[in-house]
Amino acid sequence: TSKLNRLRDRPSTTAVELPPLSRWPLPDLEAQELQAWAVSSRPEVAAADARLAAAASGIELAAKRFKPDLTFGLSWTAVEKRDDRAGRLAPPEDDGDDIFAVTGSLNLPVRRRKLEAGVREAHERRWAAEEAKRAVLAEIDGSIGDLTTRLPLLDQHLSLLDEVLITQAREALRSADIAYSTGRLNAVDLLDAEVVLLQVQIAAARTRADRVVALVSLERAVGRPIPREDSP
Numbered sequence: 460t461s462k463l464n465r466l467r468d469r470p471s472t473t474a475v476e477l478p479p480l481s482r483w484p485l486p487d488l489e490a491q492e493l494q495a496w497a498v499s500s501r502p503e504v505a506a507a508d509a510r511l512a513a514a515a516s517g518i519e520l521a522a523k524r525f526k527p528d529l530t531f532g533l534s535w536t537a538v539e540k541r542d543d544r545a546g547r548l549a550p551p552e553d554d555g556d557d558i559f560a561v562t563g564s565l566n567l568p569v570r571r572r573k574l575e576a577g578v579r580e581a582h583e584r585r586w587a588a589e590e591a592k593r594a595v596l597a598e599i600d601g602s603i604g605d606l607t608t609r610l611p612l613l614d615q616h617l618s619l620l621d622e623v624l625i626t627q628a629r630e631a632l633r634s635a636d637i638a639y640s641t642g643r644l645n646a647v648d649l650l651d652a653e654v655v656l657l658q659v660q661i662a663a664a665r666t667r668a669d670r671v672v673a674l675v676s677l678e679r680a681v682g683r684p685i686p687r688e689d690s691p
Contacts, residue, residue, distance in 0.1 A: 466675045490607045493681050497599045500682035504599075507592035514585035521581040524574050528566035535559050602680040606673055613670040620663040628656040 461471040498504050536558040541550060635652035638644040678685050 462672045463675060466672070466679055488685070490603050493603045493607065493677070493685075494599060496683060497603065497681045498596070501595070501599065502682070503595045504592070507588065507595050510588040511585065511592060514581065514588045517581040517584055518578070521574070521578040524577065525571075528564075530564045530566075532562035533560070534562070599680060603677065606677040606680060610670065610673050610677070613666055613673060617663065617666045617670060620659060620666060624659045625656070625663060628652075628659045632656050 460473075460475045463475050464471050464473050538557050632649075632652040632655075635644055635649050639646070639649040674685075
């Protein structure tokens with residue numbers, strides 16, 4: 460219950476209602492297809508791609524700083540004629556004429572060491588972003604590969620427990636109970652048979668829980684619900 464709630468981002472004590480195992484079949488999908496889904500669905504991959512795009516833009520911008528920067532500006536200011544008494548008696552020169560201005564500036568890349576350091580920093584940011592994306596993809600590949608390998612083994616283990624070992628343990632307990640009632644076994648032997656059945660039942664319950672946790676973990680690794688046979 461605690462593991463499932465952690466995977467669902469819920470408090471660890473939240474009650475969990477598990478559906479029958481028949482509604483949780485193994486997904487009929489290859490690991491490569493699940494990995495493709497994860498790459499298109501996981502927000503970590505999208506964030507890594509965004510960091511790569513930002514790093515590429517940073518490299519381009521750092522390279523442009525080596526080129527001269529020529530800037531032109533044009534401004535216009537509307538000027539009204541003076542309407543006060545002094546202005547009317549002795550209007551200033553160009554009274555009411557609008558003001559036009561043209562500006563220009565030229566920046567030269569003279570601090571080349573600083574600019575070169577900026578380029579190196581931009582490349583380092585790109586390499587760090589590439590490494591971060593590789594780490595995300597490796598984590599996805601490892602998680603999906605582990606879970607798609609583990610789930611069939613859990614199914615085989617559960618089938619062995621449910622279809623063979625529990626039946627055998629029940630038959631052994633029934634035989635021990637008959638033998639105990641006829642005096643051929645003592646109470647300790649009967650308790651041993653009951654303990655064996657309990658251990659097998661606990662192993663089956665633990666395997667069933669591990670299987671559900673693995674299925675939910677696979678959906679979390681993929682980043683989206685996995686279609687099942689009962690899905691519409």
